[in-house]
Amino acid sequence: MTFEMILVIIVITLMLAGLFFEMARPDLLVFFTLFFFIMTDIVSTDEALVGFSNEGMLTVGLLFIVAGAFERSGLVERLVSSMLAKANTRQGAMFRLLVPISGFSDFLNNTPIVVTLTPIVRKWASENNISPFKFLLPLSYAAILGGTITLMGTSTNLVIHGLLLDFGEKGFNFFELAWVGVPITFIGLVYLIVVGHRFLPDHKSLIEKVREKNTKDYLSEIQPWNRQRFFSERCD
Structure with a gap:
């Protein structure tokens, strides 16, 4: 060596x-x-x-830009809120959330999807007195599972596709991985919705913990430092 x-x-x-x-x-x-x-x-x-210069990495970067544009427009938050508003049970809310997310991951990279939806889901869970821990990890897994169906669903598929092209190989077709990804996604979603969430902690968010303590509100004010006033008060 x-x-x-x-x-x-x-x-x-x-x-x-x-x-x-x-x-x-x-x-x-x-x-x-x-x-x-x-x-x-x-x-x-x-x-x-x-x-x-890898084609897969550049595609992931562009998809982050697309996801950021959707997040700033407020369209994603309204869409997720409308899907979760009609749910009567926790499993129903999880079904309405995870199934569309796995579908979106087919055509948008799963990483920017999770980055975009995490604060939205956390906010919704806090407003409805539900532990966000029950939804955040299934959210990530649903995006990963859905991303296995198509070429651009995960950064791993894109990077490998780019490496194959660099070595002169054919690379993947867009739905070439679907014959493996579709059954894996179906089985994974059924497990997350029916069984998986039971093993996740039911901790409350930090905001809910603070609210339960009935803490008082304190108001503080920051003023610009006046050097002349400071030294005059010290001298007095």
Whole structure:
């Protein structure tokens, strides 16, 4: 084993430890590791930047922009609220939420879907005195399961598709993975709606805990610092 191999193993291990213990932002840790490899000539500049031209990664970035536009428009919040408003039971609300989300994940990447819907679902759960823990994890799993049906459903499918094209292979068709993804999604949704939520904690959100304590409201005011007034009061 050469010195470079040992150095790469050590640096990658430190990066993974930093990600696990959340010592810094993930993007900073990953880019610092890449910068270290470039500076030590372990990785050339061309090799370091080749990933940014990957078709799958660029598609994921564009889908984040699309999801952000939907979130800012308020359309997603109104749609989710209308779906959940007609639910009479917790399982009914979960059915109305998870099934459409798995369908949306077929055509939009699951990562921006979860990022967009997480604050909306948390807000709805707090307003209806329901533990958000019962919905957030099934929300993520439903998006992942639905994303296995099509090519652009998950970033993993897009990245592998881009790598196949880079090596001169044909790549995936849009619905080529559906014969595996559809039954997996159906079985997974049935489990999440019928059984899975029973194993999740029923903790209340932080807002509900504060409300139950009947805490008083405190009003504070921040004023700009007046240097002359400060020293005059000190002298008095």
